[in-house]
Amino acid sequence: GAGVSQSPSNKVTEKGKDVELRCDPISGHTALYWYRQSLGQGLEFLIYFQGNSAPDKSGLPSDRFSAERTGGSVSTLTIQRTQQEDSAVYLCASSDSGKPQHFGDGTRLSIL
Amino acid sequence: RKEVEQDPGPFNVPEGATVAFNCTYSNSASQSFFWYRQDCRKEPKLLMSVYSSGNEDGRFTAQLNRASQYISLLIRDSKLSDSATYLCVVNPSGGYNKLIFGAGTRLAVHP
Numbered sequence: 001g002a003g004v005s006q007s008p009s010n011k012v013t014e015k016g017k018d019v020e021l022r023c024d025p026i027s028g029h030t031a032l033y034w035y036r037q038s039l040g041q042g043l044e045f046l047i048y049f050q051g052n053s054a055p056d057k058s059g060l061p062s063d064r065f066s067a068e069r070t071g072g073s074v075s076t077l078t079i080q081r082t083q084q085e086d087s088a089v090y091l092c093a094s095s096d097s098g099k100p101q102h103f104g105d106g107t108r109l110s111i112l
Numbered sequence: 113r114k115e116v117e118q119d120p121g122p123f124n125v126p127e128g129a130t131v132a133f134n135c136t137y138s139n140s141a142s143q144s145f146f147w148y149r150q151d152c153r154k155e156p157k158l159l160m161s162v163y164s165s166g167n168e169d170g171r172f173t174a175q176l177n178r179a180s181q182y183i184s185l186l187i188r189d190s191k192l193s194d195s196a197t198y199l200c201v202v203n204p205s206g207g208y209n210k211l212i213f214g215a216g217t218r219l220a221v222h223p
Contacts, residue, residue, distance in 0.1 A: 031209070033210075033211075035213075040120075040215070041215055042116070042199065042213040042214050042215035042216060043156065043199070043211075043213035044213075045210055045211065045212065045213075048209065048210055050209070056210060058210075059210075091155060091156075100146075100158045101158070101211065103155035103156055103157070104155060105154070105155055106155055
């Protein structure tokens with residue numbers, strides 16, 4: 001079946017602009033996660049949604065970052081007033097409760 | 113200190129070699145442990161979970177030492193297709209929820 005889908009696959013934008021990254025999880029998966037991976041670094045947890053519970057936002061690096069998940073399905077990660085240090089690959093994953101996470105291909109974000 | 117630490121490598125080994133990667137974690141209360149594999153410019157994929165008693169999946173063997181807060185992955189009879197970055201992953205609370213990823217160990221298998 002279809003895997004986790006992320007869009008856009010690549011995004012280049014100027015410093016100071018806002019960006020929106022989209023994640024379409026595997027149908028029926030209740031949990032959705034956002035991570036980011038900088039060049040040569042491990043994955044950094046950003047935020048976690050589980051069903052209708054309040055999201056775990058403990059990984060968001062600043063108040064410029066926010067995410068929402070509408071209808072328990074599609075999620076959008078928004079970065080306001082982008083900075084060069086925001087350049088990274090943003091990965092989304094989804095899972096069924098208690099099962100392994102499945103990752104999307106990621107969005108490669110470049111801030112000029 | 114990082115929550116999950118790995119030797120970044122690269123480990124350059126010939127086909128057929130046996131290679132081992134180590135990983136240490138800082139949170140002694142961590143409950144679940146995994147190895148993920150990430151190919152260049154691709155997403156991470158679960159390779160195997162790590163159980164307390166140690167577990168094997170074909171050519172891959174994972175071990176956990178809770179006393180030393182240490183996880184290992186052994187790959188026997190290396191194949192060219194094993195070339196990738198191997199990520200040590202820890203869940204402080206158990207299950208698959210909030211995963212803490214190491215930076216990864218790069219493996220290059222050559223003919």
